[in-house]
Amino acid sequence: MISFIFKRLLQSIVVMLTVALIAFSMFRFVGDPINNMVGQDTSQEEREALTERLGLNDPFIEQFGRFVLHAAEGDFGISYKYREPVSKLIEGRLSATLELSFVSAVLALVIGIPAGVYTALRSKGILSKGIMTLSLIGVSLPTFLIGILLILFFGVVLRWLPTFGRGDVVAIGWWTTGFLTASGLKSLILPSITLALFQMTLIMRLVRAEMLEVLRTDFVKFARARGLPDRAVHFKHALKNTLVPVITITGLQLGSLIAFAIITESVFQWPGMGLLFIQAIADVDIPIMAAYLVMIAFFFVIINMVVDILYYTVDPRLRADSAT
Amino acid sequence: MDLLNINHLRIEFPSRHGTVVAVDDVSLTVHPGEVLGVVGESGAGKSTIGNAVIGLLEPPGEMTGGHILLKSQQIDTLNPEAKRKIRGRRIGMIFQDPLTSLDPLQTIEQQLVETIDLHLKLGEKKSQERAVDLLRQVGIPDPENRIKNYPHQFSGGMRQRVVIALALCAEPEVIIADEPTTALDVSIQAQILELMRRLCKDKQVGMLIITHDMGVIADITDRVAVMYHGKLVEEGTTEKILGNPDHPYTQSLISAVPRPDIRLRRFPMVNYIEEEGERAKNIDLSTHWLGRVRDYEALEGPLLSLKNLVMTFVTKPALLKRNRMTFNAVDDVSFDIGQGEVFGLVGESGSGKSTVARMVCSLYKPAAGAVNFAGTDLTRIKSENERDFFRRQMQMIFQDPFSSLNGRMRVLDIVAEPIRFHKLASSSREVEQIVMDLLDHVGLGAQAALRFPHEFSGGQRQRISIARALATRPRFLICDEPTSALDVSIQAQILNLLKDLQEELGLTMLFISHDLPVIRQMCDRVGVMKTGKLVEVSATEDLFENPTAAYTRELLDLMPRLDQLSHKGLEVEAG
Numbered sequence: 084m085i086s087f088i089f090k091r092l093l094q095s096i097v098v099m100l101t102v103a104l105i106a107f108s109m110f111r112f113v114g115d116p117i118n119n120m121v122g123q124d125t126s127q128e129e130r131e132a133l134t135e136r137l138g139l140n141d142p143f144i145e146q147f148g149r150f151v152l153h154a155a156e157g158d159f160g161i162s163y164k165y166r167e168p169v170s171k172l173i174e175g176r177l178s179a180t181l182e183l184s185f186v187s188a189v190l191a192l193v194i195g196i197p198a199g200v201y202t203a204l205r206s207k208g209i210l211s212k213g214i215m216t217l218s219l220i221g222v223s224l225p226t227f228l229i230g231i232l233l234i235l236f237f238g239v240v241l242r243w244l245p246t247f248g249r250g251d252v253v254a255i256g257w258w259t260t261g262f263l264t265a266s267g268l269k270s271l272i273l274p275s276i277t278l279a280l281f282q283m284t285l286i287m288r289l290v291r292a293e294m295l296e297v298l299r300t301d302f303v304k305f306a307r308a309r310g311l312p313d314r315a316v317h318f319k320h321a322l323k324n325t326l327v328p329v330i331t332i333t334g335l336q337l338g339s340l341i342a343f344a345i346i347t348e349s350v351f352q353w354p355g356m357g358l359l360f361i362q363a364i365a366d367v368d369i370p371i372m373a374a375y376l377v378m379i380a381f382f383f384v385i386i387n388m389v390v391d392i393l394y395y396t397v398d399p400r401l402r403a404d405s406a407t
Numbered sequence: 408m409d410l411l412n413i414n415h416l417r418i419e420f421p422s423r424h425g426t427v428v429a430v431d432d433v434s435l436t437v438h439p440g441e442v443l444g445v446v447g448e449s450g451a452g453k454s455t456i457g458n459a460v461i462g463l464l465e466p467p468g469e470m471t472g473g474h475i476l477l478k479s480q481q482i483d484t485l486n487p488e489a490k491r492k493i494r495g496r497r498i499g500m501i502f503q504d505p506l507t508s509l510d511p512l513q514t515i516e517q518q519l520v521e522t523i524d525l526h527l528k529l530g531e532k533k534s535q536e537r538a539v540d541l542l543r544q545v546g547i548p549d550p551e552n553r554i555k556n557y558p559h560q561f562s563g564g565m566r567q568r569v570v571i572a573l574a575l576c577a578e579p580e581v582i583i584a585d586e587p588t589t590a591l592d593v594s595i596q597a598q599i600l601e602l603m604r605r606l607c608k609d610k611q612v613g614m615l616i617i618t619h620d621m622g623v624i625a626d627i628t629d630r631v632a633v634m635y636h637g638k639l640v641e642e643g644t645t646e647k648i649l650g651n652p653d654h655p656y657t658q659s660l661i662s663a664v665p666r667p668d669i670r671l672r673r674f675p676m677v678n679y680i681e682e683e684g685e686r687a688k689n690i691d692l693s694t695h696w697l698g699r700v701r702d703y704e705a706l707e708g709p710l711l712s713l714k715n716l717v718m719t720f721v722t723k724p725a726l727l728k729r730n731r732m733t734f735n736a737v738d739d740v741s742f743d744i745g746q747g748e749v750f751g752l753v754g755e756s757g758s759g760k761s762t763v764a765r766m767v768c769s770l771y772k773p774a775a776g777a778v779n780f781a782g783t784d785l786t787r788i789k790s791e792n793e794r795d796f797f798r799r800q801m802q803m804i805f806q807d808p809f810s811s812l813n814g815r816m817r818v819l820d821i822v823a824e825p826i827r828f829h830k831l832a833s834s835s836r837e838v839e840q841i842v843m844d845l846l847d848h849v850g851l852g853a854q855a856a857l858r859f860p861h862e863f864s865g866g867q868r869q870r871i872s873i874a875r876a877l878a879t880r881p882r883f884l885i886c887d888e889p890t891s892a893l894d895v896s897i898q899a900q901i902l903n904l905l906k907d908l909q910e911e912l913g914l915t916m917l918f919i920s921h922d923l924p925v926i927r928q929m930c931d932r933v934g935v936m937k938t939g940k941l942v943e944v945s946a947t948e949d950l951f952e953n954p955t956a957a958y959t960r961e962l963l964d965l966m967p968r969l970d971q972l973s974h975k976g977l978e979v980e981a982g
Contacts, residue, residue: 301507308461308502309522309573310495319521320510327512399557400511 091391095384100151102380106373107150159374164366169374173356177378178258179249180348180355184340186271187279191340192333195283199290200325203298204317214287221284230277230350237273245270247352274351278344282336289332293325300324327398334390338383410478410613411437411460411581417472418455418464429455429468431637437581437613442604444628444645445617448660448894449865452637453617457583459483460615461500462490477581496526499574503586505566509558515542515569516554519576526577541572545602563756564595568602575606582607584616588623592755592921597965600627619894621664622967625649633657649972663899665924667966670948673906674899674928696832696841697848697880698912706781709743710883710915711767716740716776718762718939736762738939739776744932749909749916751930751947753923753962759939760919764885767917768801769794780883799829802876806888808868812860818871819856822846825878845874849904866897873904877912884909885917890925902929923966927951935959 117130117139125133134140138149153159159169198218202211238246250266252259261267297303298321306316345357352358356375363371395401418430430452437443445453458464460475462482475483482493494500502508510518519538523529529537535554542550545568558566567587574582584603588596604627607614616628624631624645631648633641633656641654652658662675691698716737723732737759744750752760765771767778769785778785780797788794802825805811812821822842825831832838843853849870851863860868869889876884886905890898902925909916918929926933927947934944935956943956954960 301502301504302510304463305500305502305508305570305573306510307463308494308500309525309576310491310493311522311525312491315521315525320513323512324510398512400559 087395088388088392091388095388098384099377099380102377103151103154104147106154106376107147109369109373109376110150154374154377159377160370162363162368162370164363164368164371169370172359172371173374173378174257175259176354176356176359178260179353180341180344180357182261183271183274183278183347183353183355184337184344186275187282187340187344188333188337190275190279191282191286191336194279195286196290196329198283199287200294200317200322202287203291203294206295218284218287221280222288226277226281226346227350229280230274230347233273233277234350244273246273249354274347274353277350278340278347282340285336286329286333290325290329293328294321297321297324323397327394330390330393330397334386334393338379338386341382342379409436409476410439410441411435411615412476412479413456413460413473414476415473416456416459416470416475418452418459418468419471420468422467428637430459432473433632433634433637433639434473435615435632435639435642437615439580439611439613440608441630442607442614442616442628444624444631445615445634446619446621446624446631446660447634448619448896450636451634453634454585457500457585457615457617460581460583461494461498462487463494495522495574495579496577497580499576499579499582501567501570501574501582501584501587504590505563505570506590508570509566509573511558514555514557515561519554519569519573522573522576537576538572541575542569544606545569545572545575546598547572564591564599567591567595567599571599571602571606578610580612582612582614584614586618586620587616589618589620593923593962593965594755596623597626597967603627620967621649621661621895621972622969625969625972626967633660649969660895661972663896664969664972665898665902665922665928666972667924667927667951667963667969670927674903695844696837697845697877706746708745710746710748710781711744711917712779713743713763713767714741714777714779716763716766716778717774718759718766718771719774735774735939737766737773740936740939740941741776742934742941742944744915744917746915747913748932749918749930751926751933752917752919752936753921753926753933754936755921755962757938758936760921760936761887763936764803764887764917764919768798768803768885795829799825799831799879800881801883801885802879802881803885803887804869804872804876804889807892808865808872809892811872812868814860816859817856818846818851818858818860818863821860821871822856822874822878825875829879831879842874842878845877846871849874849877849908850900864897865893866901869893869897869901870904873901873908877908881914883915883917885919887919888921889918891920891922898925905929923951923962924969935962 117134117137121130121133138146141149157170159173161167162169162172165172198214202214205211234246237244245266248270249261250268250270251264252261252267253263254260261271298317303316303321306320311320343357344353344355345361347353348355348357349361356378359371360375362368363375413433413435416430416433417428420427420429433452433456435443435445435456445456447453455464455468458468459470462485464470470483474481477493477497482490485493509515516535516538519541520531520534523534523537524531527534527537539550539554542554547553547565547568553561558569561569567590571587582603587603588599591599600623603614603616606612616623618624628645630643631645632639633648633652633654635656641648641652641657648657649661652661659675665674717735717739718737719733719735721731722734723730740759740763742750752763754760762771766773767780767785769778769788773786776786780801783797785794785797788797816824819839819842822845823838826838826841832841839856843856846855847853851867851870851874855863855867855871860871863871872889889905890901893901905916906929908914918926920926920929930947932944933947933950935942935950935958937958942958943950943954945955950959951963954963
């Protein structure tokens, strides 16, 4: 177990260094950082002084090393546009994105898994056929369209829910949360549904397919032959075996929830990292882009590592000490 | 009093192409303490009977006639909940494959306690005690500790014992065992059958054992029912059915069983068994491409000679060599195969016999030792061209006819592929002609060329594999358990075909099997393998009559006793 985690950690570090290299190379190849920082009337001497002060004349390895060390401390430099430390900009928005992604993930799991189980067990029922048809819509409609339709219906026509922003937030240290105010919670509803819909249908279809597969296996048949009631067969034996592959996919999807919240954040003007990133692209604000890249990679790596460990605890066959 | 009565049972499977009658007017009776065998080939409907008794018919199958009585109580008409209460409590079931019968994510304790508590309502503590006790009864050593293990931590035989313990949880009155030992080695099979027989007698349980294996029937049953195409063709005591069967189907079935006690020249083919490939057109080998003089140099000495072969697998990888755990799947194996000889390799699963075969045809690279084929050490060949030259002379027939053919290729292309690859024919016309002749020769008929593998049965697919193997005009064939996935009658046909081809073409063969009777029928010399080592090599008849190694004797003793089988109409090979 420990050697397994250690190996995973090593791999993660390699991944992070690679991503850092890509992020770092953006500084050098996408535009001239000095040009981005200074005005038109800066003299050549001042430019050179700035270059020297920022360490841009140092060898590549030295600059990269400095970048990695700073990034490890959460320091990604100063935004070209906002003239503020990137870490500070991200700090304010990280909580928004994470809360949105978290609520979406919970929604996707809480609705997706039971719906998948239900449609697998009652595969011929009218309700499951209905769910399956709806899920096709969920998979095939693009996120922004769903978001716009939801805004139109619940925001504009019915006027039940706010259509943009986070509502009122409460700050706990550097973390701002919308969970504690009514308007914050209300604002969460539409974006989180929009973001969750695709994942929900994906998880549902995955659970359904896996469940149907597991229900055909010998051990389920043997459990029935022992007289176990359907409830025990379905939920104790079949569902647990279904979850092994579901955990993997869900982990990957959770990562992409955070990474691809961009579209939802734009539609709902959600003050998260995705929105910041979109604006940064428009402004060629490279420190923000680099920071975003590294942050997202970091989340993916962490989530995948957690998933691997989960996998390991759920499935006894993967444990190294199992050879007897 | 009768324990289980099956009266005029009829089970139908409605399908788009009309109704299939899986079980047709079958009546059976099981008494307490009795083992009734139901024997038949695949598709005979024997498993369907077992499923119907336990109330788990797979949809769309349904009982359309007859009834099932358990101690005079009709159970087939009960509601689903009442049927469920009978399952496990009064009727237990054991399935074929112990590797897949247990939930891989739960310890066997969880599974045992769950079942015991459900039926006997003993509570957690008492259930645990009973679970340990059951494991002890089925012969699992150190049950107090092993009970905490997961299924994958047990070997196949041990898992089948756990499955039996699970079936016995609530002391059922009837046990249905569906091919309980098919997936197990001979030695394990003997132990499991012994265990089942003992439990059956001790607890006065009635047992219905469903199998295609005459050895199992001879070993354990008191009475036998023979099924053919959903119908019961004959029923009687085991001695009567095996020694003096009345029905022509039973006779043909029994004559197709490979004998451990005598060597036959050919398996007799009784017309009753269908699907015997008709050799509509035999090729005249003196003129045909297949029989054309092979351009191999004359050879002194053996064709294949293995010298101190070793194959090592890493079981626990590690960065440092000293932390790595390895295991020798094949350990210092040497033997020769003379030209035109059929050499058998026998042993239990995990003994390394298939690994030897894979090293011979260079699928694995040996960790040490040499594979000399026609005087060349194959392990030292560097150039691809030279390797292809030897690959052409050496072909392999695999065990599983379902996964060894590419389902997306037509039979024509499957058989033609080696001819095209090795450029053995001058035109595509000629290739097609050769393929059709080959298919004729293995008894499939030329029209098979345009069809896809899934349209064929297991036996027919194995014929395709054989045609494909012959397509390079090899002089050496490796057969890795070529018939162990097939029914007895089909097995007899395939073995006859291989024997004929071997004689006609003067092939040299390495024949791998765990089945000693099959080895006796096929091979000139035999090597016995145990845990990677070759323990004995001798001429087949010597091996069976006067085994020298203790392990060989042990294996021979474990063979099912089939000496009561009828000898009617058999051609015993002289000498």
